Amino acid sequence: MTNLLTGANFPSPTTRESDILTAELEKILAEDLHSDLFAMLAMYQKILADNKKRDAWPAIHKKLETLFKCGKPVALDGPMIGIPVSIRDSDYFKDTVAHLGEDRSRIASIEWMATAWNLTFADTGLWMGKTFEPVAREVVAEKCGHDAEVLGHYDPAVTRIGRNFFREPADPDLLQSLGIPLLTEVWRLAERPTVSGQELFGGSFRRKNLEKEKLIPYNRTGGVFLCNFGTSVVAEMNGKKVYQLNYRWPKLNPAYPMTRLVDELVQIGDGIYLGQLIYATRHYSYGSLRLPCCPDLPDIPLGEPYSPSLHGLGRAVHRVLAGGDDYYGYQNNGYFLMMDPDHAERVYADDVFPQLRPRPGESGYDELGYGRKQAAANRSSGSPQARTVDWVNGWQDNPELRRKFTTMITEPSPKGAADGDVRQLLRDNESVLQMLQRLSRDISAQSSYDDHLVHFEPLHRLFRAGVPPVVKDGVFQGSGAKGCNIRVDSAETHDWYGCREQSRGFDYYHGANLNLHLGFRDTFLPDTQARFDKSMLFPGSLADTIGNGKIPAVNLLNMAWHSIGKYIFPWAGKSFERISGRRLSMLLDESADLAARYPERVRELKSHAASAPHYDLVVKNAQGRWETEGPYAKYLKSGSWDQGMSDADKKFWEEEAAGSWVYGNNIQDARIVNFDALLRVIDMNYRIPDPSLQAVVDQGPSPFARQGYIFLGVADRESILPLTNGPERKKKVFQFHYRYPMIGGPVPIGFCLDQLVEIADGLFLGQLIYATALHIPYHSSVDPADYGYQLFGYFLLLDDDWQRHRLAIRLDTLDCRMT
Numbered sequence: 001m002t003n004l005l006t007g008a009n010f011p012s013p014t015t016r017e018s019d020i021l022t023a024e025l026e027k028i029l030a031e032d033l034h035s036d037l038f039a040m041l042a043m044y045q046k047i048l049a050d051n052k053k054r055d056a057w058p059a060i061h062k063k064l065e066t067l068f069k070c071g072k073p074v075a076l077d078g079p080m081i082g083i084p085v086s087i088r089d090s091d092y093f094k095d096t097v098a099h100l101g102e103d104r105s106r107i108a109s110i111e112w113m114a115t116a117w118n119l120t121f122a123d124t125g126l127w128m129g130k131t132f133e134p135v136a137r138e139v140v141a142e143k144c145g146h147d148a149e150v151l152g153h154y155d156p157a158v159t160r161i162g163r164n165f166f167r168e169p170a171d172p173d174l175l176q177s178l179g180i181p182l183l184t185e186v187w188r189l190a191e192r193p194t195v196s197g198q199e200l201f202g203g204s205f206r207r208k209n210l211e212k213e214k215l216i217p218y219n220r221t222g223g224v225f226l227c228n229f230g231t232s233v234v235a236e237m238n239g240k241k242v243y244q245l246n247y248r249w250p251k252l253n254p255a256y257p258m259t260r261l262v263d264e265l266v267q268i269g270d271g272i273y274l275g276q277l278i279y280a281t282r283h284y285s286y287g288s289l290r291l292p293c294c295p296d297l298p299d300i301p302l303g304e305p306y307s308p309s310l311h312g313l314g315r316a317v318h319r320v321l322a323g324g325d326d327y328y329g330y331q332n333n334g335y336f337l338m339m340d341p342d343h344a345e346r347v348y349a350d351d352v353f354p355q356l357r358p359r360p361g362e363s364g365y366d367e368l369g370y371g372r373k374q375a376a377a378n379r380s381s382g383s384p385q386a387r388t389v390d391w392v393n394g395w396q397d398n399p400e401l402r403r404k405f406t407t408m409i410t411e412p413s414p415k416g417a418a419d420g421d422v423r424q425l426l427r428d429n430e431s432v433l434q435m436l437q438r439l440s441r442d443i444s445a446q447s448s449y450d451d452h453l454v455h456f457e458p459l460h461r462l463f464r465a466g467v468p469p470v471v472k473d474g475v476f477q478g479s480g481a482k483g484c485n486i487r488v489d490s491a492e493t494h495d496w497y498g499c500r501e502q503s504r505g506f507d508y509y510h511g512a513n514l515n516l517h518l519g520f521r522d523t524f525l526p527d528t529q530a531r532f533d534k535s536m537l538f539p540g541s542l543a544d545t546i547g548n549g550k551i552p553a554v555n556l557l558n559m560a561w562h563s564i565g566k567y568i569f570p571w572a573g574k575s576f577e578r579i580s581g582r583r584l585s586m587l588l589d590e591s592a593d594l595a596a597r598y599p600e601r602v603r604e605l606k607s608h609a610a611s612a613p614h615y616d617l618v619v620k621n622a623q624g625r626w627e628t629e630g631p632y633a634k635y636l637k638s639g640s641w642d643q644g645m646s647d648a649d650k651k652f653w654e655e656e657a658a659g660s661w662v663y664g665n666n667i668q669d670a671r672i673v674n675f676d677a678l679l680r681v682i683d684m685n686y687r688i689p690d691p692s693l694q695a696v697v698d699q700g701p702s703p704f705a706r707q708g709y710i711f712l713g714v715a716d717r718e719s720i721l722p723l724t725n726g727p728e729r730k731k732k733v734f735q736f737h738y739r740y741p742m743i744g745g746p747v748p749i750g751f752c753l754d755q756l757v758e759i760a761d762g763l764f765l766g767q768l769i770y771a772t773a774l775h776i777p778y779h780s781s782v783d784p785a786d787y788g789y790q791l792f793g794y795f796l797l798l799d800d801d802w803q804r805h806r807l808a809i810r811l812d813t814l815d816c817r818m819t
Helices: 015-032 039-049 051-070 096-099 112-120 137-143 149-152 174-186 207-213 312-322 341-347 370-381 384-388 399-406 431-445 452-463 520-524 539-547 558-570 582-585 599-607 611-623 645-658 670-682 691-697 802-807
Strands: 080-089 126-132 161-166 220-231 243-248 261-269 274-280 285-289 301-303 331-339 470-472 475-477 493-495 500-502 507-516 569-578 661-668 708-716 732-737 753-760 763-769 790-796
Touching: 015 039, 015 051, 015 384, 015 539, 039 080, 039 274, 039 331, 039 341, 051 112, 051 261, 051 274, 080 207, 080 261, 080 341, 080 384, 080 539, 096 802, 126 207, 137 161, 137 493, 174 220, 174 452, 207 341, 220 670, 243 301, 243 341, 285 582, 301 399, 399 431, 399 802, 431 452, 431 507, 431 763, 431 802, 452 753, 452 763, 475 569, 507 661, 507 802, 558 661, 569 645, 569 708, 569 790, 582 661, 599 611, 670 708, 670 763
Parallel strands: none
Antiparallel strands: 080 126, 080 331, 126 161, 161 220, 220 243, 243 261, 261 274, 274 331, 285 301, 470 475, 493 500, 507 569, 507 790, 569 661, 661 708, 708 732, 732 753, 753 763, 763 790
């Protein structure tokens, strides 16, 4: 370490200052270096990422400055794992307070950027590092505008072009979910390269670097820079030699604030490089403005484009007026680390940076053996998951699960050959669920700022090719080998308005959301071909766009669910059970005398304010709002089940229940228990599961705690969405009905009508559908087209095997670990 980290690496102006620096370094190593540099720097990062420890920040920043001064300038080559250590505000009053003997102004000492970073992205692994690739001289010349000084220092052994690594945060909140989509659009990020030899941003991607990158989990790459040895641009560094990364050249297409950015690196230990983040505080560019109305005109530069060779006169004037040569006013804005992937296991260790560790399904997870370690832990603990070893990829070693997870259940699409073979969407060694996760991520990226259903086409195709489940002998039945998840009968009975009933043929499936879409847009702004122009992100263009009423279609609904909704609303899936003819006839009844037929049920509807839309239908039926009868009215004319219904009609309802319908509940996880009192007020159907059923589901991977938001499930129905139908025939689906007046339930569930198909054994793809013509009350005699039904997204129902797999790959989950 002596050669890499020593006071001799800093050009101190006097021997005394050199001795002071050496003493400061020795004190740091004596007091803070307990095991190794990795652990010491991790300790610093934890303090600087904690807003409650801001009083300790100045001292840590001073230690990092000392380490940087004592570091050795070396050239970097290939990929490096990275983590931000600290973020600092630019101090625009630095020169003023220096005359008062202060190092930093009070305004800058607020450190609002660091505070905001710590509250949002500090430990998410959003930024995962950089890579340094060989670059030809002609590429450097083109990127730097043929700058003579840069080309004069070109050396193929040390000159590099680089790019940054970016990673999707695990279970992001609302702001975090915007990170990658926004950076992709504004910074023009590219997908992670998978083949060596390809040219990326002007660099040469070599095979050995491809192998090293496999130890770094990231999704997107970009933020290009040129790098070579140079003299530090920060005045406090006193001309120290560093390895310098320059993002500012206009031909690198930097987006603000990269137009201000220069990084500098030194080596401080074996495989450890300390970098300082540097921003110009004056004479910088804000980017450029393109006028949509004048596409042939060149972009209009905003601010001062970076061109140091052209600023000779400006620098001369600055020297005279300011008494120095710091034309750009560079300042340190924080520190970061670069760490060689050869030390990946140490970097990802629990006492270093476990937040960077590859997650199941990410690059590096299997390469570093985390899957094998988890499997061994499962076996030693005797967990129920041990039989499959590793639910991320270990299912491939189980013939039964491999067949289940890679075999799709399909039927001909109503669109015929136009849809192609959806099985081709599945890649080698990929489960159907991993395929859906990949498609979902792509759709999220494409629709984040362009919320149009055209981006959902892969899911549309899968839905059109899926096989609808059926109702067989009164129970929900899939097309797979087993056809159910658990299917049991309850030991308890409960009252259903004067008659004891038992939950029979009970089954349940876990739930997950894929992608959501604001369906109201398709009713009021139906232009499905419109696209969001990336140039609209610029303020001038955005103002012009809004002024013309063309507001970009940001997919706020999808972002809100994945960042907020799933943390607040504990939806866990759906349950199904047999329904008696008696109960079915009540829940489908739209007679004029519902209050007389079912007085207790109607009183409950009326007393639950959240069921007001359903009660309003009771009133409107009594007023004779609809002249045309619904399809089931003729089987209810003789009366309700308990009030004079004929035997023939009762027989019809028993047969209808056995052949087409099931009684369904949406299920919620244990987070909802604390809100029992509130939910009983909101949802008239809210209940605790029968103890015998609860005992069974508690043995599964994700037990639920409550049931509610009831629906009627019905088989063999024609799809109500045109996008799922073909020119000559409509898609047959399984539907979930929430809209009949006697069903009840909280707003807005009364406007919902979902559809379901099975795409693999025990894995179902569902469409979340809502009416958008909210002013038209529901009646089964009305043409569904009048209600303006629109697709609001796709969801999944999964049996226990698929749920364990889903938890392991973290598809729409709350945490990063299996439960």
